[in-house]
Structures are given as C-alpha cells and as structure tokens.
Amino acid sequence: MKTVTVSGVRGYLLLFSHMRAYTSLLGHIVGSHAEITGYSEMHLRLRDQRALHKLAQQVARRSQKNYRGRYVFDKLLHNHLDTRRKVLRRNDVYPLIMVRHPKETIESILRLKARFIDHPGVAEQYYLQRLQQLRQVVQWCDGECLFIQGEALVDQTDRVLEKITQWLQLESPLNSQYDRFQHTGKRRLGDSSEHIFAGKVLPMEARKRDDQDALDLDLGEISGAVAAYEAFLAFISGEVAADKTVFT
Numbered sequence: 018m019k020t021v022t023v024s025g026v027r028g029y030l031l032l033f034s035h036m037r038a039y040t041s042l043l044g045h046i047v048g049s050h051a052e053i054t055g056y057s058e059m060h061l062r063l064r065d066q067r068a069l070h071k072l073a074q075q076v077a078r079r080s081q082k083n084y085r086g087r088y089v090f091d092k093l094l095h096n097h098l099d100t101r102r103k104v105l106r107r108n109d110v111y112p113l114i115m116v117r118h119p120k121e122t123i124e125s126i127l128r129l130k131a132r133f134i135d136h137p138g139v140a141e142q143y144y145l146q147r148l149q150q151l152r153q154v155v156q157w158c159d160g161e162c163l164f165i166q167g168e169a170l171v172d173q174t175d176r177v178l179e180k181i182t183q184w185l186q187l188e189s190p191l192n193s194q195y196d197r198f199q200h201t202g203k204r205r206l207g208d209s210s211e212h213i214f215a216g217k218v219l220p221m222e223a224r225k226r227d228d229q230d231a232l233d234l235d236l237g238e239i240s241g242a243v244a245a246y247e248a249f250l251a252f253i254s255g256e257v258a259a260d261k262t263v264f265t
Contacts, residue, residue: 029088061091
C-alpha cells in the first residue's frame, strides 16, 4: 500500500488488555467490520498525536484497508507499551478494557508459551503487573471507557458486540463471524491456536473440548492473581458507568 495520511481517521479504538484474554478474537471481529481498520497488535508506544498518526499508517499497511472515515484499531497487552494520559483523554480515542479470569489466562499462557513464559510464577507476575497498569489506564481516562470481561465475548457474544456497536455508533452491527487476514494465527502477532482460524466465535464448550491437553492449575498456586482480579472487578464497578460494562 502507498504511503497514507491520517487526516480522515474517524477515531482510535484502543483495546487495553493482557495476553490470552480473547483479544485476537475481538480484533478479528472488529477488523472485519467495514467501518474499522486493523485487527492485530502494532507494538507501538502511544505518547502523542504523532504516534497516533504512525499507528494509523502502519495499521493501514498491515490490514491493506484504507483508514478514511473509519476507526483505527490497535491492542496493547504489555506494560512497556505505555499510553500517555493526554492520549487517553482525547475525544477521538475510545479505550476498551478487557480482562479474563487468571486461572484460564495463566493456563493458556503456559500452554502456548506466550512470550516464552513457561513457569506459573512468571505468568502470574505478568498478570499482576498488567492489571495494575490497566487500573491506571482507567484512572487516566477518568472512567470514560468500555469494560468487558473476556469470557463474556464467548459466553454473551451478541450482547458484547451490540454494546461495542452502540458505543462506537456504527452504522451496521458487529458480527460474530469474521475474516481471516494475512497474519492470522502467526506467533507473536496474536492468537496462534487453532481456534482463531474458525472464522466465527466458538462456544466455550467447543474450546474446552479442543484443549484436551490443557493445564489445570490449582487456584492456591495463583491466589495473588485471583485476589487481584476480584479487586480489579470491584474497582471497575466503582469507576466505570454501569451501562459501559459487560460482566459475565
């Protein structure tokens, strides 16, 4: 794709989450919509308007889809990819926060060796540090964000997609079926499991059935992460308006 400018961007849909929280699934769903460009993680620090311009350009190139009149989507899953307060408070930035229960999250990280993590303690530390950073994101945008429990995307798909459709004021609804893209399933570029190739949201029962070799951590092994998760949900309930949340 030729060099693009970003004067016609409708807005920036930024998904703040952690690894193995169904973020690739959501990215593919929104990236398949006619009014949204982007589906994967661009690994950029979003510190000012220039960084947002760079994001729009790179997203357009990777997705091979113009940005004009569309939202630009990116997801941020790691603390070193910090986003400044002034970016989060922009009128054209739409922060979406999504977290998943730590047991399934950490089991999934270990099963796929995401970011080469193969020890429960290391995975738990990543999760704890990420929740702390997500708390700061919510505070910096003054609670003006949308929050979704990751499990709800699978268990309550229609409700979640309707909520995002209304939030972004899309002309047509988001659909649970999605496209495959050039980098779908590639390691270090999102979900590399077989589930992402389905082209639709698989029910939780099918996912568990396919993951026959899944780990089964004892909650006592990750008690710190469980406590942090419960505290985070309580924090969200107090900081984000009820009509901007989707709990399971």
